[in-house]
Amino acid sequence: MKKRLAVAFTGPSNSGKTTLILKIARKLIHDYKKEVAIIKHDPKDKARFDVEGKDSYKFSDTGAEVIVTSPNRTTYFSQKHKDLDEMIRLFDKFDILLVEGLKNLPLPRISVFRDSLDPAYFPYMDALATDGSIYMSRYDFPKDVAILNLNNCEYVIEWIFKNAK
Structure with a gap:
């Protein structure tokens, strides 16, 4: 079995997490020919994946575990919290797992x-991806944290290959 890598992305709303993950996923899939899996955490339960009144909504609304399959996709709706290992088991195969949040x-x-840092994140970060809009000298920034260019996807991918678990 080949080695699977996993890395997580955190940051405040509208910081650019999703945009960065999308760029990285596309590049990994198209340029590196990697199988990519993505897990997104929705801590405020805001994401909407289904439309009220449709069959899949009605099935999911029962509290059942639901899979909707079509010729182009399969969607899994769960009414139960899953830990990381359980979520990973839902993916048959992948080379790199990108996790947003958690x-x-x-x-x-x-x-x-971008623009400012929240020091509350320092204990959780191994790298900081930013666009140069932060005055780093204003912060007691941890010395062991790598600083990555948010706009240089290739550099971020290199960091992932070296540091992902």
């Missing part, structure tokens, strides 16, 4: 920030 997971973590 800052308490024991994974190498890239924090994404």
Whole structure:
């Protein structure tokens, strides 16, 4: 079995996490020919994946575990919290797992920030991806945290290959 890598991304809303993950996933899939899996944490339960009134919504609303399959996709709706290992088992195969959120997971973590930093994230970050809009001298920034260019996807991928778990 080949080695699977996993890395997590954290940061405040609208910091650019999703955009960075999308760029990385596309590059890994198209340029590196990697199988990529993504897990997104929705801590405020805001994400909406189904439309009220449709059959899949009605099935899911019963509390059942539901899989909706079509010629182009399969979607899994669960009414139960899954830990990381359970979520990983849902994916048959992947080379790289990208996790958005879940800052308490024991994974190498890239924090994404623009304009200002929240020091509360320092204990959870292994790398900081930023766009140069932060005055780093204003912070007592940890010395062992790598600083990555948010706009240089290739450099972020290199860090992932070296540091992902």
